[in-house]
Amino acid sequence: MEIHPTAQVAQGAQLDGVAVGPFAIVHAGVRIGPGSKIGAYCEIGHPTAGEASGLVIGANANIRSHSVIYQGAEIGEGLATGHRVVIRERSLIGRNAQIGSNADIQGDCRLGDFFRSQSNIFIAKGSRVGDFVWMLPYAVLTNDPSPPSELTVGCEIGDYAVLSAGAMVLPGVKVGAHAVIAAQSLVSRDVPAGMLVMGTPARVVGPADERRLPDGSGRAAYPWPGHFRRGYPPGTFD
Amino acid sequence: MEIHPTAQVAQGAQLDGVAVGPFAIVHAGVRIGPGSKIGAYCEIGHPTAGEASGLVIGANANIRSHSVIYQGAEIGEGLATGHRVVIRERSLIGRNAQIGSNADIQGDCRLGDFFRSQSNIFIAKGSRVGDFVWMLPYAVLTNDPSPPSELTVGCEIGDYAVLSAGAMVLPGVKVGAHAVIAAQSLVSRDVPAGMLVMGTPARVVGPADERRLPDGSGRAAYPWPGHFRRGYPPGTFD
Amino acid sequence: MEIHPTAQVAQGAQLDGVAVGPFAIVHAGVRIGPGSKIGAYCEIGHPTAGEASGLVIGANANIRSHSVIYQGAEIGEGLATGHRVVIRERSLIGRNAQIGSNADIQGDCRLGDFFRSQSNIFIAKGSRVGDFVWMLPYAVLTNDPSPPSELTVGCEIGDYAVLSAGAMVLPGVKVGAHAVIAAQSLVSRDVPAGMLVMGTPARVVGPADERRLPDGSGRAAYPWPGHFRRGYPPGTFD
Numbered sequence: 001m002e003i004h005p006t007a008q009v010a011q012g013a014q015l016d017g018v019a020v021g022p023f024a025i026v027h028a029g030v031r032i033g034p035g036s037k038i039g040a041y042c043e044i045g046h047p048t049a050g051e052a053s054g055l056v057i058g059a060n061a062n063i064r065s066h067s068v069i070y071q072g073a074e075i076g077e078g079l080a081t082g083h084r085v086v087i088r089e090r091s092l093i094g095r096n097a098q099i100g101s102n103a104d105i106q107g108d109c110r111l112g113d114f115f116r117s118q119s120n121i122f123i124a125k126g127s128r129v130g131d132f133v134w135m136l137p138y139a140v141l142t143n144d145p146s147p148p149s150e151l152t153v154g155c156e157i158g159d160y161a162v163l164s165a166g167a168m169v170l171p172g173v174k175v176g177a178h179a180v181i182a183a184q185s186l187v188s189r190d191v192p193a194g195m196l197v198m199g200t201p202a203r204v205v206g207p208a209d210e211r212r213l214p215d216g217s218g219r220a221a222y223p224w225p226g227h228f229r230r231g232y233p234p235g236t237f238d
Numbered sequence: 239m240e241i242h243p244t245a246q247v248a249q250g251a252q253l254d255g256v257a258v259g260p261f262a263i264v265h266a267g268v269r270i271g272p273g274s275k276i277g278a279y280c281e282i283g284h285p286t287a288g289e290a291s292g293l294v295i296g297a298n299a300n301i302r303s304h305s306v307i308y309q310g311a312e313i314g315e316g317l318a319t320g321h322r323v324v325i326r327e328r329s330l331i332g333r334n335a336q337i338g339s340n341a342d343i344q345g346d347c348r349l350g351d352f353f354r355s356q357s358n359i360f361i362a363k364g365s366r367v368g369d370f371v372w373m374l375p376y377a378v379l380t381n382d383p384s385p386p387s388e389l390t391v392g393c394e395i396g397d398y399a400v401l402s403a404g405a406m407v408l409p410g411v412k413v414g415a416h417a418v419i420a421a422q423s424l425v426s427r428d429v430p431a432g433m434l435v436m437g438t439p440a441r442v443v444g445p446a447d448e449r450r451l452p453d454g455s456g457r458a459a460y461p462w463p464g465h466f467r468r469g470y471p472p473g474t475f476d
Numbered sequence: 477m478e479i480h481p482t483a484q485v486a487q488g489a490q491l492d493g494v495a496v497g498p499f500a501i502v503h504a505g506v507r508i509g510p511g512s513k514i515g516a517y518c519e520i521g522h523p524t525a526g527e528a529s530g531l532v533i534g535a536n537a538n539i540r541s542h543s544v545i546y547q548g549a550e551i552g553e554g555l556a557t558g559h560r561v562v563i564r565e566r567s568l569i570g571r572n573a574q575i576g577s578n579a580d581i582q583g584d585c586r587l588g589d590f591f592r593s594q595s596n597i598f599i600a601k602g603s604r605v606g607d608f609v610w611m612l613p614y615a616v617l618t619n620d621p622s623p624p625s626e627l628t629v630g631c632e633i634g635d636y637a638v639l640s641a642g643a644m645v646l647p648g649v650k651v652g653a654h655a656v657i658a659a660q661s662l663v664s665r666d667v668p669a670g671m672l673v674m675g676t677p678a679r680v681v682g683p684a685d686e687r688r689l690p691d692g693s694g695r696a697a698y699p700w701p702g703h704f705r706r707g708y709p710p711g712t713f714d
Contacts, residue, residue, distance in 0.1 A: 008498050022263055023279075025516055040263055041304070043517075065281055068541060082324075084304075084322060102578065106595075116386070119344075120358070122596065137342075137360045137362075138614070142641045145690050146689060146700075149704050150706065151689060151691055166424075168660055170659060183408060200660060200675075213387065214384065221384035224385075224386055227388070228388060244484070260499075261499050278501055303522075304542055322542075322560060340578065357582075375598050375616060375618070376616060400623055403616060404616065421618065421662060422676060451625065459622035459625065462623075
């Protein structure tokens with residue numbers, strides 16, 4: 001693996017088997033597992049004013065260009081990001097996360113294993129996101145019920161839940177496992193597990209597993225692992 | 239024209255008459271027409287995991303800083319981008335496109351001639367966008383009717399259509415020529431040509447050409463080429 | 477203070493007591509006050525096609541990475557930006573502004589003192605924003621009532637107003653001082669001072685000062701300086 005000659009890598013950064021692209025910056029205290037790639041113009045291990053220090057990213061990460069990851073985050077193996085992602089301090093992210101371009105993950109939050117997002121998502125401080133969650137473009141998790149205030153409270157998103165494009169979850173709302181939020185919905189109340197909600201404010205439409213795929217096959221659209229397994233390691237859902 | 243000494247230009251990139259800014263990266267297989275400018279921190283010809291190769295950008299392009307354009311795109315002359323645009327593989331974009339900052343064009347899509355967008359638009363894979371289309375800030379074209387699935391289907395946007403700020407078009411929806419989508423509308427059904435639609439979900443308000451400009455002149459606001467021609471070459475609409 | 481050896485600083489830029497990070501670019505005609513920091517990959521004093529020239533940024537600015545600020549802006553002391561902010565020409569910004577990541581400030585606008593935003597806000601040309609205003613993620617100020625047209629008209633946002641996440645203000649709308657716009661609302665009519673509005677289109681819910689904080693204390697949530705003063709200099713609200 002190769003450190004590009006234009007990259008700025010601090011002494012003390014642990015990068016065995018890591019490729020670092022042109023003009024990338026890696027600060028001291030960063031430890032990244034083998035097989036990883038850091039794209040051009042990334043700043044990894046960005047200092048923070050808080051108490052965080054160090055940054056651990058697991059093996060086989062692919063961090064695309066113009067991304068910024070702060071000190072004090074801990075990220076499991078298999079991370080893949082789009083371009084221009086920001087991950088702030090004290091974010092704990094599980095294995096095999098895929099985070100789309102322009103995502104803004106504000107810190108002090110947890111994302112489970114196999115998190116998937118498309119571009120332009122926003123995750124406020126204090127959010128708790130389970131395993132296998134999907135966030136489509138412009139899905140937003142908020143945390144301040146009466147902004148600005150000191151009373152922020154993060155959302156909780158259950159395993160396998162899907163937040164469609166433009167969906168916004170209000171502070172402290174709990175979205176149950178396998179729930180589905182329709183596009184551009186504003187979720188102001190807790191969503192029971194397995195339910196599809198829609199609208200502004202979002203209301204329950206019915207069980208998500210009653211939705212059929214639009215291919216005439218009659219197959220259920222949800223739970224989605226019944227038909228969608230692209231990009232997951234073999235055996236993940238068995 | 240000048241290649242900045244800090245730029246990283248691969249052998250084999252064809253850049254006759256092209257200015258390349260500080261810290262920009264141009265990969266092999268890229269061909270850009272004369273009179274073009276590549277801004278600082280751009281990565282042009284980004285490799286892709288797919289089958290795409292090469293990248294052709296026509297003459298007189300102005301690609302602003304921090305943008306990323308993938309291999310396998312084909313873009314006509316006169317491209318102008320804002321900052322931090324991403325254009326993914328196999329995007330076919332016509333002449334004189336102007337694409338605002340932070341736009342995310344996901345690949346495998348077609349944009350016609352004289353496309354115009356402001357910042358923060360999102361165009362999902364498989365979208366088909368006609369000539370002279372306008373997308374205002376945060377307008378979004380989606381493609382997955384039951385995310386996540388393998389059944390993505392792009393939107394079709396007709397010539398001269400206008401998508402106002404925050405408008406979202408659901409997967410597979412067809413928006414007719416000269417149609418106008420009001421701000422923050424959620425377009426879940428096809429929109430007939432020339433109609434104005436509004437709301438969540440969007441409903442037809444009436445013919446767009448019944449809307450008057452707000453200057454008291456009595457002139458029709460649509461079709462917009464009747465009053466707005468700034469930035470188009472003389473004779474474009476004659 | 478230090479200019480990183482990889483930075484590109486033009487002769488004539490006035491940077492006494494300013495730290496400039498790796499790969500940053502500072503153009504001629506830029507004047508930045510002492511105690512300021514320019515992050516990596518920033519381009520400060522970006523040329524503009526218009527008549528603007530020069531760029532003045534007050535003391536103690538902290539401009540985070542990948543940001544672009546154009547010639548012709550004037551910004552007071554104490555600016556703090558997130559990553560990847562764009563500030564276009566002829567923007568006048570007061571003291572102690574804090575602008576979140578990915579913000580797009582389009583130029584020819586005014587922002588008062590102590591402006592605060594979180595990430596991904598959009599401020600259209602011609603906007604007028606008062607002192608102590610808050611904009612939460614994805615809040616948007618528009619300016620074209622019948623896009624595209626030459627009849628753009630900016631919004632006016634009064635002192636201490638709060639625009640919650642995803643709120644969009646339509647062109648020319650005036651939002652009164654201390655007004656509060658609920659999340660994802662579409663504001664199509666003027667909002668009286670001190671009122672809370674909500675919905676699509678937004679309607680008046682009642683006086684904002686009737687809202688209580690959600691901590692059971694019975695304290696009013698608005699005007700917010702009654703309970704929230706973090707990050708403001710001592711005595712600001714006395």
